[in-house]
Amino acid sequence: MHRYIPNTKQDRDEMLDVIGANSIDDLFKDIPKSLRLDRDLKIDDSLSELEIRNHMKKLGNKNQTIDDLTCFLGAGMYDHYIPSLIGHIASRGEFLTSYTPYQAEISQGTLRVIFEYQTLISNLTGMDVSNASMYDGPTACAEAGLVAADVTRKNKVIISKTVHPEVRKVVKTYMKFRDIELIEVDMKDGVTDVDKLKEVADDNTAGIIVQNPNFFGIIENLKEIEEITHNTKKAKFITYVDPISLGVLKSPGDLGADIVVGEGQSLGNKLNFGGPTLGFMAVKQKLARKIPGRIVGETVDKDNKRSFVLTLQAREQHIRRYKAISNICSNQGLNALMSAIYLVTMGKEGLKEVAIQSLQKAHYAFDKITESGKFKPVFNKPFFKEFAVKSDIKVNEVNEKLLENKILGGYDLGKDYNDIDNSILFAVTEKRTKEEIDKLVSVLEVL
Amino acid sequence: MKTVEGLYYSSDHEWVKVEGNKALIGITDHAQHNLGEIVYVELPEVDDELEKEESFGVVESVKTASDIYMPVSGTVIEVNEELEDSPELVNEDAFGSWFIKVEMADNAKLDDLMDKEDYEKFCAEEE
Numbered sequence: 001m002h003r004y005i006p007n008t009k010q011d012r013d014e015m016l017d018v019i020g021a022n023s024i025d026d027l028f029k030d031i032p033k034s035l036r037l038d039r040d041l042k043i044d045d046s047l048s049e050l051e052i053r054n055h056m057k058k059l060g061n062k063n064q065t066i067d068d069l070t071c072f073l074g075a076g077m078y079d080h081y082i083p084s085l086i087g088h089i090a091s092r093g094e095f096l097t098s099y100t101p102y103q104a105e106i107s108q109g110t111l112r113v114i115f116e117y118q119t120l121i122s123n124l125t126g127m128d129v130s131n132a133s134m135y136d137g138p139t140a141c142a143e144a145g146l147v148a149a150d151v152t153r154k155n156k157v158i159i160s161k162t163v164h165p166e167v168r169k170v171v172k173t174y175m176k177f178r179d180i181e182l183i184e185v186d187m188k189d190g191v192t193d194v195d196k197l198k199e200v201a202d203d204n205t206a207g208i209i210v211q212n213p214n215f216f217g218i219i220e221n222l223k224e225i226e227e228i229t230h231n232t233k234k235a236k237f238i239t240y241v242d243p244i245s246l247g248v249l250k251s252p253g254d255l256g257a258d259i260v261v262g263e264g265q266s267l268g269n270k271l272n273f274g275g276p277t278l279g280f281m282a283v284k285q286k287l288a289r290k291i292p293g294r295i296v297g298e299t300v301d302k303d304n305k306r307s308f309v310l311t312l313q314a315r316e317q318h319i320r321r322y323k324a325i326s327n328i329c330s331n332q333g334l335n336a337l338m339s340a341i342y343l344v345t346m347g348k349e350g351l352k353e354v355a356i357q358s359l360q361k362a363h364y365a366f367d368k369i370t371e372s373g374k375f376k377p378v379f380n381k382p383f384f385k386e387f388a389v390k391s392d393i394k395v396n397e398v399n400e401k402l403l404e405n406k407i408l409g410g411y412d413l414g415k416d417y418n419d420i421d422n423s424i425l426f427a428v429t430e431k432r433t434k435e436e437i438d439k440l441v442s443v444l445e446v447l
Numbered sequence: 448m449k450t451v452e453g454l455y456y457s458s459d460h461e462w463v464k465v466e467g468n469k470a471l472i473g474i475t476d477h478a479q480h481n482l483g484e485i486v487y488v489e490l491p492e493v494d495d496e497l498e499k500e501e502s503f504g505v506v507e508s509v510k511t512a513s514d515i516y517m518p519v520s521g522t523v524i525e526v527n528e529e530l531e532d533s534p535e536l537v538n539e540d541a542f543g544s545w546f547i548k549v550e551m552a553d554n555a556k557l558d559d560l561m562d563k564e565d566y567e568k569f570c571a572e573e574e
Contacts, residue, residue, distance in 0.1 A: 153491075233494075
C-alpha cells in the first residue's frame with residue numbers, strides 16, 4: 001500500500017510545469033545540500049487502517065493514567081472529581097468548534113459563556129472584573145506582573161520562592177524581555193520570609209507576587225504581605241491561588257489583592273497530559289482597562305431582550321498595537337466553559353465540600369504517614385491539600401515502590417529546591433478514599 | 448470653536464494655564480470636538496516626572512483613542528480624578544476640565560507654545 005496522497009503523478013507534473021520546475025527537489029534548491037536529508041525517513045512501511053488502529057492501541061495501552069493508578073501527585077495539576085455533565089455540555093458542536101468571537105455580537109452563545117465565566121471567577125476571587133481566561137496559570141501570572149509594571153510605571157517585580165518553580169520560570173522569561181527586574185524572595189520554614197520581603201520591597205516596586213496556598217501547600221500570611229506591598233508607594237499585590245482552596249479560604253479580594261491569577265485546571269478540567277488548561281485573571285475595577293484579553297458585558301437589545309456584548313478589550317493587541325502590554329488575544333474558551341459549568345454544577349456548597357474534603361483527607365494522610373516517624377514533616381505550618389514529608393529514602397525509590405502498587409506518588413522537591421532533599425510533596429483531593437490513603441500509608445511503611 | 452484668552456496652546460491641542468511655576472493642563476475645545484464623545488481618560492500618577500512632548504495619558508472616545516502629550520516639562524502634583532469617573536466633563540467644558548497640575552521644570556519652554564490668536568490660526572490652517 002502507498003501513503004494516501006490524492007493527486008496523481010500527472011497532476012504533480014502539470015503543477016511543476018506551470019511553475020517551471022523539473023522536479024519536486026527543484027523546489028528546495030535554495031536549501032544547501034548539506035542541510036537536506038538525503039535518505040527516506042526511518043518510518044516503517046504503511047499499514048492498513050485496521051493495522052494502524054491496533055498498533056496505536058497497543059502503544060496507548062503502555063500509558064498508565066489516573067484511571068489506572070491512584071493519584072497522590074499534585075504540584076499544580078490536580079485529580080479532582082469532574083461531574084460527567086461537563087463533558088456532555090462542552091462537547092456540543094457549537095461550543096466545541098467555536099474559536100473566538102470575531103463577529104462578536106452574533107456569537108451570543110459564546111459571549112454568554114464568557115460573561116458567566118467572568119461573573120463566576122469574579123465572585124470566587126472576590127474581585128470586580130475577570131478577563132475571558134488565558135493560556136494557563138503561569139502565563140496569567142506573568143501577565144499580572146506586566147500589568148503591575150504598566151500601571152505603576154515601575155520595573156521591579158518581586159516574587160516569593162514559595163511560588164511554583166515553573167510559574168517563576170515563566171514569569172522570569174516574560175520579565176526578561178520587558179527589561180523588568182525580577183527579584184526572588186527567600187523562604188523561611190516553607191513560607192515567604194517577610195523580613196526579607198520588607199528589605200526588598202520599596203517605592204520602585206511594581207508588584208509583589210505570592211502563591212496561596214503556596215507550592216508546598218502551606219497557607220501564607222497574606223494579610224502581612226498585603227501590608228508590606230501597600231506600604232510602598234504604588235506596588236500591586238498579586239496572588240496566585242488554587243481556586244478550589246477558595247471554597248474554604250478567605251477570598252483574595254477580601255485580603256486586599258489587586259490582581260488574582262491562577263491555574264483553572266482543577267475546576268472541571270482533565271489533566272490533559274499537562275495541557276491545555278486555562279489561566280484566570282481577576283482584578284479590582286481600577287485595573288479593568290489594563291488587563292490583557294477581553295471583558296464581556298450584559299445589556300439589552302432594541303427589543304429590550306437580554307444580550308451580551310464585547311465591552312472592553314483595551315489592552316488587546318489589535319487595539320493600538322503599540323500600546324498593548326500583552327500579545328495574548330486568545331482565551332482558552334472551551335476550558336473556561338468547562339470551569340464555568342463546574343462552578344455552576346458544584347455551586348457554593350459543592351465547592352466548599354470539595355475544599356473541606358480535600359483538606360480533611362490531606363490532613364488524615366499527613367497524620368497517618370508521619371505517625372510512625374519513618375516519614376517526618378518537612379515544615380510545621382498549616383496546609384490545605386498538599387504537604388511535604390521527608391525520609392532517608394530517595395524520592396524516586398519511594399515513587400517506584402508506589403508505582404508497583406498502582407499508586408502515582410508525589411513530587412520530588414529536591415528537583416527545584418537545593419536545600420530540600422529526600423522530600424516528597426503529596427496531594428490529596430476529595431476523590432481519594434480512606435482505603436486508598438491507608439494503602440498509600442501501608443506501602444510507605446514497609447519501604 | 449471656543450478658545451480662551453491668557454492660555455498657552457500646543458500644536459497637539461493641549462492648553463496650559465500658568466500660575467507661577469505651576470500649570471494646569473487640559474485638552475482644547477477643538478480637540479474634544481474632533482474626538483467626539485469621550486468615554487475614558489487615563490491619567491498619570493502624582494509624582495510622575497514627565498518631559499515636554501512625552502505622553503502623559505490617553506483620551507478615548509467612541510471614535511478613537513489618542514495619546515495626550517506634555518506641553519511643558521514638569522512633575523505631576525495633582526490629577527483630576529473626577530475625569531476618571533466622569534470623562535464626559537471634557538466634552539461639556541474642555542477649558543474647565545483640567546487633566547493634571549504640574550510643577551514646571553522650566554518656564555522658558557512656554558515660549559514654544561502658541562497664544563489664543565496663533566492657535567486659532569493654527570487650527571484654521573489645519574482644517
